[in-house]
Amino acid sequence: MIAERIIQGSGYVAKIETHSFVDGEGVRCSLYVSGCPFRCSGCYNVAAQHFRYGEPLTDALVAEVIAACEPDYIAGLSILGGEPFCNLAVTMPLIHAFRERFGETKDIWVWTGYQLEYLMQLHDERLKMLEQIDVLVDGMFIQKLYRPNLAYRGSLNQRVIHVPTYIATQSVARAIYVE
Numbered sequence: 001m002i003a004e005r006i007i008q009g010s011g012y013v014a015k016i017e018t019h020s021f022v023d024g025e026g027v028r029c030s031l032y033v034s035g036c037p038f039r040c041s042g043c044y045n046v047a048a049q050h051f052r053y054g055e056p057l058t059d060a061l062v063a064e065v066i067a068a069c070e071p072d073y074i075a076g077l078s079i080l081g082g083e084p085f086c087n088l089a090v091t092m093p094l095i096h097a098f099r100e101r102f103g104e105t106k107d108i109w110v111w112t113g114y115q116l117e118y119l120m121q122l123h124d125e126r127l128k129m130l131e132q133i134d135v136l137v138d139g140m141f142i143q144k145l146y147r148p149n150l151a152y153r154g155s156l157n158q159r160v161i162h163v164p165t166y167i168a169t170q171s172v173a174r175a176i177y178v179e
C-alpha cells in the first residue's frame, strides 16, 4: 500500500509553463509534478519536493496542457518535478491524453532522479510510462558534479537518453541523445 502511494503520488501539479525554451528541444509545454523523495542537496525546485504543493490535476488541467501543445511551433511536452515516476496519478493521464491527441507527431521528455537501468527492470506501471517517453534525463542532481554549461542536465552524472533507441539496442552508449 505504501509502495503504491509512492508510485502514484498525491496527484498535484507544481507549475505549468506553456512556452519553455530550456526543457528540451524546441519550444515546449512544461509541467512540473509535486513530490520527490530524493532530497538532493542543491535541488533546483525544493518547493516541488512536497507532494501537496501546487494544485491537483483535474480533467480541465489536462485539457489545458493539451491545448497548450496544439500550436505547430510547440515541439512537445516536458515533464519535470518533483519526481515524475513517483507521480503516476499525474503523469499517466497526461501522457495518455497527449499520445491520443498527437500520436508520435510531437515528443515527450521526462526528467527523473532514477536511473534508466533501474526503471527498465521494474514490472509495474512505471515501466509502461517509460515506454511512452522519447527522451529521459536520468539520475539525481549531484551538487559536486554540477557544471553550468551542460545541455538539459545539471550535473555530469545525469544522462540525456533516447528511450526508443535504448529499448531497441539495450545500449546506453548508442542511446545518448545529447552529450
Ligand code: SF4
Pocket: 036, 037, 038, 039, 040, 042, 043, 044, 045, 046, 048, 049, 081, 082, 083, 112, 113, 140, 141
Ligand atoms: S530528483 Fe530533482 S526534484 Fe527531486 S530532490 Fe533531486 S533535484 Fe530536486
